[in-house]
Amino acid sequence: MNSTxxxxxxxxxxxxxxxxxxxxxxxxxxxxxxxxxxxxxQNIPEPSTISQNSEQPHAHKxxxxxxxxxxxxxxxxxxxxxxxxxxxxxxxxxxxxxxLISKTALILSIAAGQTISNFENSFGSNQPxxxxxxxxxxxxxxxxxxxxxxxxVTKEQKETATTLLSATGSLEWIKDENLLNAxxxxxxxxxxxxxxxxxxxxxxxxxxxxxxxxxxxLARQTVIGSAALADHENEISASTLRENVTSxxxxxxxxxxxxxxxxxxxxxxxxxxxxxxxxxxx
Numbered sequence: 001m002n003s004t005x006x007x008x009x010x011x012x013x014x015x016x017x018x019x020x021x022x023x024x025x026x027x028x029x030x031x032x033x034x035x036x037x038x039x040x041x042q043n044i045p046e047p048s049t050i051s052q053n054s055e056q057p058h059a060h061k062x063x064x065x066x067x068x069x070x071x072x073x074x075x076x077x078x079x080x081x082x083x084x085x086x087x088x089x090x091x092x093x094x095x096x097x098x099x100l101i102s103k104t105a106l107i108l109s110i111a112a113g114q115t116i117s118n119f120e121n122s123f124g125s126n127q128p129x130x131x132x133x134x135x136x137x138x139x140x141x142x143x144x145x146x147x148x149x150x151x152x153v154t155k156e157q158k159e160t161a162t163t164l165l166s167a168t169g170s171l172e173w174i175k176d177e178n179l180l181n182a183x184x185x186x187x188x189x190x191x192x193x194x195x196x197x198x199x200x201x202x203x204x205x206x207x208x209x210x211x212x213x214x215x216x217x218l219a220r221q222t223v224i225g226s227a228a229l230a231d232h233e234n235e236i237s238a239s240t241l242r243e244n245v246t247s248x249x250x251x252x253x254x255x256x257x258x259x260x261x262x263x264x265x266x267x268x269x270x271x272x273x274x275x276x277x278x279x280x281x282x
Contacts, residue, residue, distance in 0.1 A: 004270050008033045008060075009160060012071075012078035014093060016040040016064075019110055020084030022139035026168030028060060029141060036062045037074040052154030061194065068096060075100045083109045087282040090114050094122035103127060106157045108164070110134055112184045114231065128153040130161045133180055133188045138168030145184045146172045149259060185275030198223050206207070 016038045027034060065071045074103055081101055085093050090111050107119055107129045119129045132147035145165045149158055165171045174180075198219045205215030230241060246252045 008035050010034075010074070010077055010079045010082045011036040011164075012075055012105075013038045013084060014040075014081065014097070015084035015086075016043040017084065017086075018136060019134065019138075020082070022136050022143070023082070023084070023134065023164070023168055024062070024108070025139045025143055027164065028062075028142070030167040032060065032163060032167055034060050036060065037071050037078070038062060038064045039066070039068060039071065040064070043065045044197055067099065072100065075104055078102065078105050080106045080108055081166070082164075083107065083111060085111065087111045087113050090118075091122070094119065098123050106130065106153065106161065108132060108161060111282075112188060112281045113181065116148070120150065126152055128157050130158075131177065131180065132161070133184050134165065134168060135187050135189050141167070141169055143174070144171035145169065145186050146180065148173055148174050148177050148180065148189070180281040181276045182272070184279045185272040188277045193268075194223060 007020065011034055013024060013036055016024065017040070019213075019246065020040070021043065024036065024038070027036075032137035063071070063074075068075065075097070078101060081097065083090065089256075101123075103124065103126065105128070106121060108125055109119060109129070109131050111135065112133070115133070116129050116131050119131070120127065123129070128149045130147055130153060130254050131149075132145050134145040135143050137143040138145070145168070147161065147165060149161070153161075162171060162173075174183075199220070200214045205219060210218065233241060242256075246256060
């Protein structure tokens with residue numbers, strides 16, 4: 001993470017909601033050396049001054065402020081400006097930041113639906129820009145991010161973006177920006193689908209007679225364990241893993257005869273299409 005002039009990367013994090021804080025927590029848990037100024041009027045911890053890694057005092061430093069006016073001295077010096085605000089207010093945020101940041105700073109956006117051309121319109125066509133779509137498991141280093149850069153991003157800046165984004169899980173770089181709306185619908189929104197699956201399994205478990213606490217634990221741990229097994233056996237396809245659980249004419253087969261009648265696939269297709277459409281609208 002050290003640049004050619006030998007200083008820790010200076011990050012300006014604009015927005016520290018669920019996704020912004022997930023990334024920040026991921027960096028804190030890694031061995032990345034960085035200095036970060038967080039601007040967010042609503043998500044400021046108490047005390048709101050500076051938090052620092054006490055075990056590694058030079059590893060990272062984070063300061064929290066509520067407005068641009070409180071940190072103008074840091075804005076112009078930022079090497080990376082990470083935009084983690086809602087898409088609906090992104091245009092105003094970019095308009096406010098554009099005259100303040102360095103024209104060589106890397107703009108790194110994690111907002112759904114906001115294209116590279118949108119950011120080039122706000123910051124100029126020569127501004128280095130990376131558009132990325134992470135997901136919330138990034139907070140514990142288990143996320144996956146898909147990213148694409150514009151032509152102004154240098155090799156060093158792409159390496160820096162890779163370090164920041166891969167510190168929170170897996171990272172895939174793509175060439176076709178049009179894929180990102182579909183990516184958002186699958187992996188960006190995907191954790192919510194999995195959590196709803198846990199929720200629904202627990203509800204149905206209670207309805208068939210399992211005590212509430214046990215149903216909740218069984219539903220949660222079944223999904224956790226299955227995901228861990230899929231990760232451990234990552235060279236085995238999901239369909240093979242499914243088949244390994246399924247005995248011919250057994251209980252699982254009886255359940256799958258209902259689950260695999262095509263309705264679930266159609267529901268998931270409509271689900272992803274709805275999320276993709278919304279990403280395009282944003």
